[in-house]
Amino acid sequence: MHELSICYTIVETLQEVVKENEIEEVEAIVLEIGELSSIVPKYMENCFPCAVDGTLFEKSKLTIEVVEGIGRCKRCGYSYRLLPVEGYCPNCDVKDFDVISGEEFIIKELICF
Amino acid sequence: MKEFKILEVKRSIFENNDRQADLLREELKKEKVFLLNLMSSPGSGKTTTLMKTIGALKEEMKIGVMEADIDSDVDASTIATSGVKVIQLHTGGMCHLDADMTKQGLEGLGTQDIDFAILENVGNLVCPAEFDTGAVKNAMILSVPEGDDKPLKYPLMFSICDVLLINKIDVLPYFNFDIEACKERVMKLNPKIQVIPIASSTGEGMEDWYEWIRTQVRQWNE
Numbered sequence: 001m002h003e004l005s006i007c008y009t010i011v012e013t014l015q016e017v018v019k020e021n022e023i024e025e026v027e028a029i030v031l032e033i034g035e036l037s038s039i040v041p042k043y044m045e046n047c048f049p050c051a052v053d054g055t056l057f058e059k060s061k062l063t064i065e066v067v068e069g070i071g072r073c074k075r076c077g078y079s080y081r082l083l084p085v086e087g088y089c090p091n092c093d094v095k096d097f098d099v100i101s102g103e104e105f106i107i108k109e110l111i112c113f
Numbered sequence: 114m115k116e117f118k119i120l121e122v123k124r125s126i127f128e129n130n131d132r133q134a135d136l137l138r139e140e141l142k143k144e145k146v147f148l149l150n151l152m153s154s155p156g157s158g159k160t161t162t163l164m165k166t167i168g169a170l171k172e173e174m175k176i177g178v179m180e181a182d183i184d185s186d187v188d189a190s191t192i193a194t195s196g197v198k199v200i201q202l203h204t205g206g207m208c209h210l211d212a213d214m215t216k217q218g219l220e221g222l223g224t225q226d227i228d229f230a231i232l233e234n235v236g237n238l239v240c241p242a243e244f245d246t247g248a249v250k251n252a253m254i255l256s257v258p259e260g261d262d263k264p265l266k267y268p269l270m271f272s273i274c275d276v277l278l279i280n281k282i283d284v285l286p287y288f289n290f291d292i293e294a295c296k297e298r299v300m301k302l303n304p305k306i307q308v309i310p311i312a313s314s315t316g317e318g319m320e321d322w323y324e325w326i327r328t329q330v331r332q333w334n335e
Binding site: 002004005006009010012013014016017021023027031038105106107108109110111112113 | 116117118121122123124125126127128129130156207208209211218239241242269
């Protein structure tokens with residue numbers, strides 16, 4: 001449900017973008033989704049055809065680039081991928097970090113004619 | 114082969130909604146309407162808390178309520194018995210409200226003679242946290258039976274709220290719920306949040322909650 005409404009939101013934003021740039025045909029839509037965001041890329045892909053139905057993007061391909069969730073340990077400064085270790089620093093075993101990447105949720109680019 | 118180009122968009126997926134939400138807040142500021150977005154899981158006592166709140170404050174300020182549900186108008190019918198203006202919003206299967214739906218709801222409610230509008234969001238701790246509704250402040254209710262580990266499970270919800278009501282504290286003796294541990298978890302996610310323990314059915318702690326609302330409404334209209 002969540003992913004579907006996000007797909008609708010994306011379509012709305014894209015409609016503005018194509019209007020501003022006078023684009024007539026979009027080959028592909030590239031999204032950047034961080035693995036720490038609450039979005040499941042597979043569901044996005046499934047919901048996408050429904051949201052683009054009857055729009056300019058009906059035939060556009062959806063590409064999702066997943067961004068790794070990286071944190072920096074506040075104690076020792078070590079940077080590591082958060083998900084495999086459930087947030088615990090592999091260096092000092094403390095779960096206290098600043099997120100460096102992985103919360104992205106961006107329409108990155110359009111490939112168009 | 115056709116020539117193609119790559120157009121860099123680099124726009125947050127939520128940008129559209131965030132912009133609409135900001136516009137809505139500007140309008141609310143002009144109209145002197147304080148809009149509160151109330152969120153929680155299903156069954157945490159949103160409607161009961163709301164009924165008590167309306168009863169206590171309706172002589173002081175003009176209140177309007179928007180009840181958002183996927184379907185049904187059970188909650189709206191309950192609120193209607195309190196005598197304040199209420200409308201039901203159906204999200205049509207969606208798990209949350211966005212700024213545009215909220216704006217339409219406010220138009221339906223009519224804000225000319227409202228000081229304090231309450232949006233009772235869909236019972237859900239995930240999706241409503243992602244979408245700015247355009248409300249001035251966000252409140253959430255966590256009830257004791259749900260457990261004190263909820264801040265760990267739904268961190269985003271706790272980090273976007275301005276106030277947290279811990280409801281049903283009258284049943285604390287029967288549950289393994291540690292208020293201090295819960296507060297600590299919440300404050301770690303969101304140091305600015307205010308935590309108010311209440312029992313909406315007995316009225317315990319409710320005066321603190323009313324005072325929070327009074328202060329917010331006053332500050333918004335200054």
